[in-house]
Amino acid sequence: MIEAQPHSSSTPRVAAFDRWIRGRFIDLNTELEDLYAARDNRLHVDGVGDHVKATLLEEGRELIVPLIEEGNTDEGFDRAFELLGNVGYYMAACRRHEITEPSRERTSPLVEASTLALHLGASLGTAPRFVTSHMETYNRAVNGVYRTFTHAPAEKLFLDHNTRGAFAYMRAADALGRIHPMGVSHPASLDLLLHARDALRDAYEMNVELGKALDVDDFFFRVRPYYKPYRVGSQEYRGANAGDFAAFNQIDMLLGLCSPTDVSYSQVVVEKFPYLTPDEQRRLHESFRHPNVLDALLAQSEHADEDWYQRHAAAFLEVCEAHGRAAEHHHEDLVVPFIKRPSENIPHDQLAGITASGPPLDVLLRALRGLVDRRLATDRHDIPTRHADIAALRGLVT
Numbered sequence: 001m002i003e004a005q006p007h008s009s010s011t012p013r014v015a016a017f018d019r020w021i022r023g024r025f026i027d028l029n030t031e032l033e034d035l036y037a038a039r040d041n042r043l044h045v046d047g048v049g050d051h052v053k054a055t056l057l058e059e060g061r062e063l064i065v066p067l068i069e070e071g072n073t074d075e076g077f078d079r080a081f082e083l084l085g086n087v088g089y090y091m092a093a094c095r096r097h098e099i100t101e102p103s104r105e106r107t108s109p110l111v112e113a114s115t116l117a118l119h120l121g122a123s124l125g126t127a128p129r130f131v132t133s134h135m136e137t138y139n140r141a142v143n144g145v146y147r148t149f150t151h152a153p154a155e156k157l158f159l160d161h162n163t164r165g166a167f168a169y170m171r172a173a174d175a176l177g178r179i180h181p182m183g184v185s186h187p188a189s190l191d192l193l194l195h196a197r198d199a200l201r202d203a204y205e206m207n208v209e210l211g212k213a214l215d216v217d218d219f220f221f222r223v224r225p226y227y228k229p230y231r232v233g234s235q236e237y238r239g240a241n242a243g244d245f246a247a248f249n250q251i252d253m254l255l256g257l258c259s260p261t262d263v264s265y266s267q268v269v270v271e272k273f274p275y276l277t278p279d280e281q282r283r284l285h286e287s288f289r290h291p292n293v294l295d296a297l298l299a300q301s302e303h304a305d306e307d308w309y310q311r312h313a314a315a316f317l318e319v320c321e322a323h324g325r326a327a328e329h330h331h332e333d334l335v336v337p338f339i340k341r342p343s344e345n346i347p348h349d350q351l352a353g354i355t356a357s358g359p360p361l362d363v364l365l366r367a368l369r370g371l372v373d374r375r376l377a378t379d380r381h382d383i384p385t386r387h388a389d390i391a392a393l394r395g396l397v398t
Contacts, residue, residue, distance in 0.1 A: 013070055014083055017063040021086045022147060028056045029093055030150045033222050042221045043346065046098050053097050060090040064112045068119070077124065081138055081277065084120040085147070087113050088130020092240075093149060095230035108231040117232050125281075127274040129230065129237045132244040136163040138277070149226045154218035161210035165203045166245050172199035173247035173283070176254040176293065176319075184296040185308050193293075193315040196251075200322035204329060211333045220342040244275045246284040251323055253287045255316075256294030258374050260287075262384050265374065268367070294386060297393055304396040313397050320390065324376035331372045340365060 010018070035049045036042050064087065091113050094100045100109055108114045114128075121128025136159065139146040148155050175195040182189055227239040249269050252258035258265050273281055293316055303309045343361055370383050377390040 010079060011070060013063075013066045014079070017067060017086055018082070020059065020063055021089055022142065022145075024059065025056070025089070025093070026148060026151060028052055028059075029096075030152070032056075032097055033150055033152065037221070045096075049097075053099055056097070057094060057099055060094075061110075061112055064090070064116055068112060068116050077278070078138070080120055080124055081126070081134075082140060084117060084124065084126070084128070085130055085134030085138065087117045087120070088134060089147065089149065091117065091230055091232070092130050092226050092228070095228050096149075096225045100230060102229060102231045102236045105231060107234045114231075114233045121232075125278050126276070127237050128232045130240060131275045132166075132240045132242060133277050133280070135159055135240065136166050137245075139163070150222060152218060152222045154215055155223045157214055158210070158219060158223055161206050161213075162242060165206040165210075166247070168199045168203035168206060169245065169247040169251065172196040172203070172319075172323075173250035173254070175199065176251060177283075177286070177290070179254075179293060180290050184293055184312060185300065185303075187308070190308075190312050190315055193312065193319055197315065197319045197322050200251075200319065200326055204322065204326040207326065207330055207334060211329075211337075214338070216338055216342060219338050224339070238275075241272070241275070244272055246276060246280040246287070249284060250287045252375065254290060254292055255320055255323065256292030256389075257320060257323070257377060257386055258371075259384065262374075264370070264383070268371070294389060294393065298389060301396060310397060313393055317390070317394060317397065320377065324372075327372045327375040331368055335365070335368060 032045075032049045032052050035052075036045050039048065067083070091100070091108075091110055094110055094113075095102075117128040135147075139159070146159070148159065172195075175192040179186075179189045179192050227241075229236055229238045231237070249258070249272075252265075253260060260266050260269070269284065273284065276284065297309075297313050297316060300309065304313075340361065373380055374383065374385050377385050377387045379385070379387040
């Protein structure tokens with residue numbers, strides 16, 4: 001078992017729960033996964049390993065009850081958010097093992113966990129459940145080991161690459177967000193565009209590596225099920241989603257490939273706000289207010305013969321190409337082979353809950369394809385894209 005080193009401000013009760021999540025909790029989940037893997041139908045987990053499930057349920061509850069009495073609302077964001085993540089890991093594991101299942105319940109049977117999660121979520125200004133940041137950007141490592149649900153190598157591989165990819169997107173978004181105050185013609189804006197391009201290329205390469213190394217069955221049966229929707233109290237919250245960072249949408253809007261006035265796009269963005277950390281929420285709010293680089297370049301097309309315009313416009317198009325390429329690869333080489341194709345072999349009545357986001361898989365895939373085509377500036381007539389404007393700008397670059 002890993003002996004976790006708590007935050008300096010952690011109480012003994014918080015530290016005890018954290019040690020359990022980083023040790024015994026992982027062992028129990030892994031034991032259950034091994035039991036499921038031995039079955040002919042790995043999706044049927046009801047009635048399998050009930051004694052292990054009961055142990056997980058009760059040990060977690062016994063550690064959570066004292067934390068409700070303690071409160072834990074005034075010890076700083078990092079500590080409270082980590083505690084919310086630990087409660088969320090426990091609730092997500094109970095959902096994965098069908099100890100709790102939202103379609104058969106009106107309120108969560110995990111009363112104590114719901115109480116603490118709602119308390120923490122309200123104090124932090126986030127959804128009261130485990131979210132993507134808990135797995136990646138706020139997943140504190142102890143002696144080089146961060147929190148996971150299981151000991152499965154596929155889970156660590158998935159999280160390693162997704163975390164590095166998320167930071168690559170954040171670097172790109174940060175670079176693009178610094179252009180507006182200086183103006184697109186500023187000499188330093190070229191550097192920022194090239195920084196964004198290189199970061200997006202890094203994100204693409206990270207996903208290529210992931211697609212080559214990750215085993216489809218290990219992901220589909222051992223990793224994905226922990227990201228399902230579950231209830232906290234009476235409210236069902238969708239599962240953790242890889243897109244739950246501001247950077248992806250910052251890049252969309254700062255480049256100008258997606259518009260905050262596109263109702264279907266803005267609805268997706270607004271829906272994700274509770275699943276972001278407060279600092280991520282702030283960044284996303286700011287992106288709705290900033291003008292975009294594509295419009296800025298088109299508005300100065302009278303300077304197309306100037307050297308700065310040619311270099312900056314060419315770099316901008318390279319950024320757009322890198323963003324679209326990464327989005328296309330993610331959809332076609334990760335979402336399709338790791339979620340869509342395995343789902344095709346599953347009976348229709350067992351497809352409920354396959355996606356983390358909640359909607360049926362076919363609905364989700366159509367929405368994701370639309371998002372990819374916006375980022376590619378594909379010529380489509382059923383959704384708004386910047387195809388014509390990108391083509392116009394490309395025509396100005398010699």
